[in-house]
Amino acid sequence: MTNFHSAMSTQLVANLQSEIGRLRHELQTVSHEDEVPAAGDTVFIADYLLERLAQLGVTQMFGVPGDFNLAFLDYVEDHPKINWVGNCNELNAAYAADGYARVKEGSIGVVTTTFGVGELSAMNGIAGAFSEQVPVLHIAGVPSTSQQKNKPMLHHTLGDGRFDAYFKASQQFTISQATLTDAASAGAEIDRILTDCVVTARPVYLMLPTDLVHTKIPAKRLRTPLNLDLPANDPDTEEFVLDEIMKLVDQANGDVVILVDACAIRHNVKSELADLLKKTGFPVYAAPMGKSVIPETYDRYGGIYIGSISRPEIKENVENAKLLLSVGGLKSDFNTGNFTYHTPTNRTIELHSDNTRVQFASYHGIGMKQLLPKLTARMQPLHLDASAISVPKFISPVPKEDNEIISHAWLWPRVGEFFRSKDVIIAETGTSSFGILETPLPGDAVFLSQILWGSIGWTIGSTLGAALAAREVGLKRTILFVGDGSTQVTVQELSVMMKMGVKPIIFLLNNRGYTVERFLHGQTAKYNDITNWRWTSLLTAFGGIEGETCQSYTVRTKTELDALLNTESFARADKIQFVEMIMEMHDAPKGLKAQAKLSGIPNKNISVGLNTDA
Template identity: 45%
Template sequence: MTNIREQSLEQPVDVAEYLFRRLHEIGIRSVHGLPGDYNLIALDYLPTCGLKWVGSVNELNAAYAADGYARVKQMGALITTFGVGELSAINGIAGAYSEHVPVVHIVGCPSTISQRNGMLLHHTLGNGDFNVFANMSAEISCDVAKLTNPAEIATQIDHALRTCFIKSRPVYIMLPTDMVQAKVEGARLKQPIDLSEPENEPEKEAYVVDVVLKYLRAAKHPVILVDACAIRHRVLDEVHGLIEKTNLPVFVTPMGKGAVNEEHPTYGGVYAGAGSHPPQVKDIVESSDLILTIGALKSDFNTAGFSYRTSQLNTIDLHSDHCVVKYSTYPGVAMRGVLRQVIKKINQSELSVQPSPTVENEVTKNLDDSSVITQAWFWPRVGEFLRKNDIVVTETGTANFGIWDTKFPTGVTALSQVLWGSIGWSVGACQGACLAAADDKSDRRTILFVGDGSFQLTAQELSTMIRLKLKPIIFVICNDGFTIERFIHGMDANYNDIVQWDFKALVDVFGGSKTCKKFAVKTKESLEQLLKDPSFNAAECLQFVELYMPKEDAPRALIMTAEASAKNNAKLE
């Protein structure tokens, strides 16, 4: 029986349909998660809304996958069930919040009547508090929408999705079972959600632009430094516009890898303080009298253990919601508008442009007479293996630090979790990223580099990749355990050891014996043969590579950062 409110609706649609059609509208095509009795009815609506269901093996992996999906395809979505499901996902959502990744977390929960009556239901704490889990997620979400009043639900959904996109952080949507089929105004769907970012106040923006231009024109050795939030807050077009207009030397941070076309003549490498590559980058950046940073996230692992030696007096920081020019902060002035105006008004002839260092994949320089695959040789060799528009996923630890020494072809997207650093993230993220590329019907390769210790945490997600017929190239670096932890503390401690698995056998265990390829590589010669093989490069199926490297070998940047991390951990004050 319809009520008066529903009778007044122009085009009544069920809440689940409204929500999922909005997800489709903003570009999502696959939704990760796990079924549970509080979300089952909602899941029935996915196919009719043009969305595919991705059942991961657990909620944590699903959250990692939604994160990886969002980094490639603008936004990601995750559906879990109340309590047990959402708490299993919370670590992955926290990582997305930390690293500015827009993930929509939808939680199926008990009916509004059950909540109102404080019923003693399964998946609760038994205390009648149905808000406790939402309150936990509120700390790692930029919006919490509890869909309990049909008159407000459509507005709540639109607001949450807009906020998720604009702020580039997760949102939490609580969907009670009795609201799934409640009616809301479907006519609203004719009008797309406004995803345009708020414009800067013209006078404030003009003032900041004038100040930036004044310092740029006066500088003798200006440089550009691009970091993670330039990627997350979608200003890469503006970044490249600035590079083209100024021809200033441009560098990236570790978290900014992939933000800049590394084949551009002004690209100069990775700046990470003492961990910079090439080595001369450190001197060039730190001797500059003006560093224009875009989207900075100056975390410990992003700065090689806080080894930056730059002065704020020589720095202009552009962020998504404020700008800092030397020691003056301008709240509410976003970088996009400032960058566009600077590009419009600056001319290269007004600037003192210094040459950039040459960046190469230094394979020959790091080649030795041994057949052993070393970290120093491997990562530059990876740069020669990569091709345009590849998606490269690197795990916290060896791979995250090794990739600093890899020069990318044009269009490579790099996924890493340098700030949150949750071990095992990359396996789920690889699934999500590979699926996002498939949803876009692109032929981009997805390539994962993960250590053997990290892989063991989330290995089950390999089965999801096989089931979905995804075609990633997976390199599992077999070096006997947690290398990054060994270099921080306990090189030979048993807590940094792992049980040795027959890793490639998991491909068969998870159902890929007839559709996937497996390799075990222990020498430079055999790796060279594999990397040059046309069939391997074509990546026409899932390919799994056991890559054997020495236990006590690590990328130079990892060793340096681990030493700094150990010192920070030991500080008493």
């Protein structure tokens, strides 16, 4: 009970510190509002919201127009910094906002839908962002405040007067919600959910009634930036945690391995992590969702650890280390080789966004953003010992195969040679995301996948958002690997890519069906088959001009694909390009085969004691 009460007390202190910080910021804002305003120092609520988004670096808004958001979209269209993208459907729009936020680190994605029918269509994409900890704002244009009060039988309602049904649904998939009801609270409510979105790296939801779009409120709050500082770690607890960690480090005699994962990106500790690695020299590995957190050309980087399906040398080095320092772990089934991590708790330290775990003890409110620099300072003297630990070089040579079939064993090492620094590389759930894990990426490359949520078709919409963000932040090519089954779910967004002038290279794996499902169950079942489209006609069907604004290819052999990858005009990516690769129906990456085999083990044999904290 003592440990329980201690943890509760620490959490209470952290919560109080967070609330004190919020109130201080509110007081600062109020002090600005006490100033004598200039005449006309007011702003429409719509413009207030857009200005806050612009302050967060948002330049693209995704979504679909609908009668309850049209008035707001007039303001979006007139805004000098925020561009309305306009998607084919709300699901794709949510995926695009997700991809945009992942690439434009420090900003957020924004999707706008109409009441009911639109917001429900977007909800799967919002849920995925929640699952994978991606900051997305979902704006729902909704009926006026008087209509919500009087409850007429409007279109897009359920016909039973429940105007809050969709709000209640959104509460399951967003970290914070607001329904604007009046001018007095609108600015504060917008600020509250945007702050929550950034600080927690989770989606938030805003109901924007049609009548409040045109309502004016004081503009003075906009002079005070949003308070995006994380709650401070309690100094006494933090010092104790550092002491406890260093005791274990000393006991390990410098035999420490670092394992990085997705939340090192989501919670903005890449620079602190890079400093730790540089100053200590400890070996570092990545979980699948943490691929590209560390440049894979770094000489102390050893590759991807996926539990029992890891490369033997990686598995041995990670699991035999005397101490494992996990940074931003998300221990889901596909991220851990179906929960086959063999990393005992008594040899593990876990750093998360809002807590730290040292062996069996949890310290709530001690976040890694503030802890890492202090830990680096303490561990820096161990650099000499750490540098003596050998790290296997993470390479994946192209195998020699005595045939012309484009196999997975050959494909992924070969495309690895095609990648360049600052590429954004996106892999669809299943075949592609498993295949590319063993492929080293160039330094400064960015990798996107959706391993935890795993929504089929996510990458098409996400590629749109990622390509737009890449263009803004100075990244280079956007390259997508996606299966034929996944593409059929969300393919319409290819048309929006061409409208927006982004030029991804899309590699379609044509193996006539749902390969990941075949390996899980039903190798020859009809439900895993799909209709084979005329894939190379898609870009022209969606408005492209072949040879001018787009180019499509079909490759059936290693020689054909190798020649295409060596063609400089193709590699320049100066137009959107679509490559249909004909592959064997029952071929798959070895990692996917191993994962599918593990997934068939009865649940009673699977450990479910692993956490999924950030």
